[in-house]
Structure formats: C-alpha cells, structure tokens
Amino acid sequence: MKISVIGCGYLGAVHAATLASMGHDVVGVDTDAEKVGHLARGFAPFFEPGLEDLLRDGRATGRLAFTTDMDLVADCDVHFLCVGTPQSKTSELADLAYLEAATRSLAERARAGSVVVGKSTVPVGTVQRVRGWLVGAGAELAWNPEFLRQGTAVKDSLVPDRLVYGVDDADLAPGAQAASAVVRALDEVYAPLLHAGVPRIVCNFATAELIKSAANAYLATKLSYINAMAELCDAAGADVTQLSAAMGLDPRIGQRYLAAGLGFGGGCLPKDIRSFRAQARELGVESVDAWMGLVDEININQRTRVAEIASELCGGSVSGRRVAVLGAAFKPDTDDIRDSPAIDVALRLAQAGAHVTVTDPKAINNAWMRYPQLQFETSVAAACDGAEIVLLVTEWAEFRAIDPIDLAERVSRPVMVDARNVLDGDAWRAAGWTFRGLGTGARRLSDVPAG
Ligand SMILES: NC(=O)c1ccc[n+]([C@@H]2O[C@H](COP(=O)([O-])OP(=O)(O)OC[C@H]3O[C@@H](n4cnc5c(N)ncnc54)[C@H](O)[C@@H]3O)[C@@H](O)[C@H]2O)c1
Ligand SMILES: O=c1ccn([C@@H]2O[C@H](COP(=O)(O)OP(=O)(O)O[C@H]3O[C@H](CO)[C@@H](O)[C@H](O)[C@H]3O)[C@@H](O)[C@H]2O)c(=O)[nH]1
Numbered sequence: 001m002k003i004s005v006i007g008c009g010y011l012g013a014v015h016a017a018t019l020a021s022m023g024h025d026v027v028g029v030d031t032d033a034e035k036v037g038h039l040a041r042g043f044a045p046f047f048e049p050g051l052e053d054l055l056r057d058g059r060a061t062g063r064l065a066f067t068t069d070m071d072l073v074a075d076c077d078v079h080f081l082c083v084g085t086p087q088s089k090t091s092e093l094a095d096l097a098y099l100e101a102a103t104r105s106l107a108e109r110a111r112a113g114s115v116v117v118g119k120s121t122v123p124v125g126t127v128q129r130v131r132g133w134l135v136g137a138g139a140e141l142a143w144n145p146e147f148l149r150q151g152t153a154v155k156d157s158l159v160p161d162r163l164v165y166g167v168d169d170a171d172l173a174p175g176a177q178a179a180s181a182v183v184r185a186l187d188e189v190y191a192p193l194l195h196a197g198v199p200r201i202v203c204n205f206a207t208a209e210l211i212k213s214a215a216n217a218y219l220a221t222k223l224s225y226i227n228a229m230a231e232l233c234d235a236a237g238a239d240v241t242q243l244s245a246a247m248g249l250d251p252r253i254g255q256r257y258l259a260a261g262l263g264f265g266g267g268c269l270p271k272d273i274r275s276f277r278a279q280a281r282e283l284g285v286e287s288v289d290a291w292m293g294l295v296d297e298i299n300i301n302q303r304t305r306v307a308e309i310a311s312e313l314c315g316g317s318v319s320g321r322r323v324a325v326l327g328a329a330f331k332p333d334t335d336d337i338r339d340s341p342a343i344d345v346a347l348r349l350a351q352a353g354a355h356v357t358v359t360d361p362k363a364i365n366n367a368w369m370r371y372p373q374l375q376f377e378t379s380v381a382a383a384c385d386g387a388e389i390v391l392l393v394t395e396w397a398e399f400r401a402i403d404p405i406d407l408a409e410r411v412s413r414p415v416m417v418d419a420r421n422v423l424d425g426d427a428w429r430a431a432g433w434t435f436r437g438l439g440t441g442a443r444r445l446s447d448v449p450a451g
Pocket of ligand 1: 007011030031082085122268
C-alpha cells in the first residue's frame with residue numbers, strides 16, 4: 001500500500017519506519033525541515049533504539065521517503081495523522097492546533113476514497129472535529145490510537161499488545177464490519193501483525209479515543225499509587241521496594257509500573273492525564289476530574305520530596321552546595337526531556353542556590369541550550385567531581401552500574417539520593433556513603449551526614 005505519515009516525531013518517525021519494514025511504500029511528512037533532512041538521510045533525529053537500522057533499511061529498499069512537501073501524499077491510499085497534541089499553554093486542555101493544520105492541509109490533497117487514520121492522542125469527541133476539517137475531501141476516517149513507549153518504540157510497534165480501530169457507527173452495524181472500507185484498509189496495513197495474532201478491537205470513535213486516555217490514566221494511577229505508598233513506607237519505616245515486589249507477585253496486580261521513585265514525566269502521561277481531567281470536567285464527571293487531579297498532585301509531590309531530601313542531607317539548604325544530578329531524560333533509553341522529572345529536580349535545586357551539574361548519556365544536547373542555569377558534563381566522573389551530594393534521577397543502565405568505591409574518590413562528601421530506587425543501598429553504605437532512597441525506610445541514623 002502507499003501510505004503517508006504526517007508528523008514525524010517520536011511517534012510518526014517510528015510508525016513510518018515500521019510500516020516500511022512491513023513492505024509498504026511510505027512517505028513521511030513533517031514541517032520541520034531539519035528533522036526531515038536527518039530522516040531522509042537515514043539518521044534518527046532523536047535517540048530511539050533500533051530506529052536508525054529501520055530508517056537505513058527503508059532507504060536502501062526505496063520504500064521509505066521523507067519530505068516537507070505535503071503535495072507528495074496525494075496518491076496515498078492511507079494517511080496517518082501523527083502530529084503533536086501538547087498541553088495548551090493556558091489550560092489543561094490538549095492543544096489541537098497542529099492536528100487541525102495538518103488535517104486541513106491533507107484535506108486539500110487526499111484523493112477521494114483514501115483513508116485518513118488518526119494516531120495522535122486526542123480528547124474524546126475530537127474525531128467529530130477532524131471530520132469537519134476534512135469536509136469535501138471525500139476521504140474516509142478512522143482513529144487508531146498508538147500505545148508505543150519511547151525507548152522500546154520499535155519493538156512496541158512491531159509486536160503491539162493490541163490494535164484499536166475507531167470507526168463510524170455505520171461500520172459497526174451487524175455484518176457491516178467485513179464490508180467496511182476503513183476496516184479493510186487498516187487490516188491490509190497491519191496484515192503481518194494480525195497474521196501474528198495481535199488482538200484487534202473495532203469500536204466506535206468515542207471508545208477508541210477513550211481507550212487511549214483511560215490506558216494512560218491507569219498507568220499514571222498505578223505509578224502515583226505506589227509513590228503514595230512510598231511516602232507511607234518512609235513514615236512507617238517500611239521498604240516500598242519489598243512492598244511492591246510482594247504486591248506484584250499477585251497476578252491480579254502485576255509487577256509492572258510499580259517502581260516507586262521520582263514519578264512519571266515525558267511528552268505523554270502528564271499532559272494526557274491533564275487533558276483527561278479537562279474532558280471529564282466538560283462531561284460533568286467529577287470523580288474522574290478529582291481522581292486525575294490527585295494522581296497529578298502525588299506525582300509532582302515526588303519531585304518536591306526529592307528536592308527536600310537533598311536539602312535535608314545538606315543540613316537544611318542546598319544553597320552554595322555542589323550538586324551532581326545523574327539523568328536529564330524523562331526515563332532511560334530516550335533523549336526526550338519533555339516534562340522530565342530529572343530536569344525539574346535539577347532546576348529546583350539550582351533555584352535554591354545550588355551549583356548543579358547534570359550528566360546524561362543521551363539527553364544533554366536537548367538540555368544544555370535551554371537551561372543556562374545548569375552545568376552539563378558528558379561523564380559521571382566529571383559531573384561528580386567535588387560534589388557534596390549526588391542524585392540519581394534517571395535510571396540509565398550505566399548509572400545503575402556505578403561502583404560506589406570509585407565514585408567516593410571523586411566527590412567531596414559521599415552522599416547519594418537514589419530517587420529511582422535502583423542502587424544497592426547496603427553496598428553504597430558499606431562503601432562509606434550516606435544513602436537515601438524513596439520509601440525505603442528514611443529514618444536511619446546513618447542517613448544524616450556530617451558537615
Ligand atoms: N511519543 C510517544 O511515545 C507517543 C506514543 C503514543 C502516542 N503519542 C501521541 O502521538 C502524538 C505525537 O507525539 P510525538 O511524541 O511524536 O510528538 P513530537 O512533537 O515528537 O512530534 C510531532 C511532529 O509533528 C510535526 N508537525 C506539527 N505540525 C505538523 C503539520 N502541520 N504537518 C506535518 N508535521 C507537523 C512536528 O514538527 C513534529 O515533528 C501526540 O498526540 C502524542 O500524545 C505519542
Ligand atoms: O514503574 C515505573 C514505570 C515508569 N515510570 C515512569 O513513568 C514515565 C512514563 O514511562 P513509560 O510509560 O515507560 O513511557 P512513555 O514512553 O511515556 O509511554 C507512555 O505514554 C505513551 C504515550 O501516550 C503511551 O503510548 C505508552 O503506552 C505509555 O506507557 C517515565 O517517566 C518513567 O520513569 C516509573 O516511575 N515507574
């Protein structure tokens with residue numbers, strides 16, 4: 001099939017590359033000429049494991065092209081809308097301006113009978129607006145939300161947990177699905193995945209929109225729940241890592257998304273729960289509004305707690321202290337710093353007067369120009385040179401592997417805050433460090449450093 005992917009960011013670039021790897025002819029369109037330049041040459045404009053291999057394969061086979069020229073989508077059978085839907089600058093609502101611009105531009109070019117498929121995450125009811133922007137184009141519409149995670153996006157796209165097709169009510173009538181042009185088109189797009197047994201859910205538009213929002217809201221809920229338990233553990237002298245491991249052994253609960261720590265960030269969960277909140281308010285469903293508000297509050301409070309712990313371990317204030325921050329990306333295996341808890345903590349400490357040096361294996365290039373109040377170093381050793389306190393805020397594998405004995409020689413005071421609960425506290429204490437996790441039993445005497 002001939003397919004266009006409109007918007008080639010963290011979602012669209014991966015989607016375009018994986019569709020090409022499935023044998024389709026794909027053209028990716030983006031308004032960002034620099035990004036397109038990279039992609040067209042076979043280079044990923046951001047760090048995503050496995051993406052560059054797919055881009056190069058797509059280029060070599062001639063099945064994958066990138067352009068800024070929307071006219072090149074005119075002969076495509078299927079168009080995927082993958083532009084951003086960030087949080088509005090003035091409210092909790094999703095900003096749909098990029099989606100509107102992309103859809104209107106597509107409407108002028110899409111041929112009659114082609115299928116426009118929304119992949120961006122949108123508030124429930126958006127599809128009706130998109131339909132309005134498409135009027136006159138003669139194209140069909142479907143909504144196919146995406147569930148990939150950054151850092152594992154290629155694998156998640158090639159082996160997804162499920163495919164969701166939001167379609168018109170008429171296509172859901174008994175017997176109508178098999179004849180539906182949009183269902184048939186999506187089945188053809190995803191034929192290798194369906195053949196491999198990936199479950200497919202066909203539902204109405206509102207359900208498809210809500211499946212995506214509700215899934216992210218559930219993940220955020222699970223994370224804030226365990227972080228609230230972490231606070232309780234600290235107050236009670238319990239250990240949240242053991243608590244979550246034991247809870248997770250119950251298959252009804254499961255281990256995943258139960259790692260307590262600094263909480264969630266990134267370009268998705270924070271803005272999606274806020275948009276979900278706003279949707280619930282508009283629909284008059286106060287319980288969801290209140291619930292999401294609490295999830296958000298607990299999450300942000302983790303950042304406050306980490307900054308407070310740092311201050312406490314510096315004798316009540318970080319002002320004038322040399323602080324090393326390990327991590328800038330919102331999670332490991334990505335260079336994305338959108339709403340990064342790591343950067344947030346670093347900025348709070350700098351705001352409080354600390355001299356903050358940040359290191360990250362992949363995200364420094366995205367961060368250093370934007371945050372002149374922070375110093376950046378490319379190695380852990382350089383970032384920690386002379387530090388009076390070290391904070392691990394993104395759990396990159398290379399940070400997990402740090403030898404506490406070696407690092408103790410670099411710092412001026414061996415004090416570690418493991419805000420992701422990934423280090424072996426006993427080993428660090430044995431190496432002479434004052435060591436604090438989050439929810440791991442805070443009130444040990446050895447946790448109060450001298451000086
Ligand atoms: N990042 C993820 O892991 C992920 C996963 C699932 C869903 N989503 C959703 O996918 C959407 C995109 O997210 P993202 O993280 O890829 O954002 P992003 O900011 O990385 O990418 C969006 C891209 O769209 C481009 N763009 C904006 N207007 C355009 C237009 N008119 N025509 C063509 N291109 C245009 C931008 O230049 C940018 O490259 C969002 O709705 C997000 O919630 C993201
Ligand atoms: O046990 C855990 C798991 C995750 N996190 C944090 O949660 C955030 C989100 O992580 P993750 O969900 O892995 O990353 P995303 O790439 O943002 O993916 C989410 O957001 C995407 C965009 O909507 C969805 O497609 C995915 O399904 C959904 O997992 C990160 O800051 C993680 O550090 C934790 O603190 N503890």
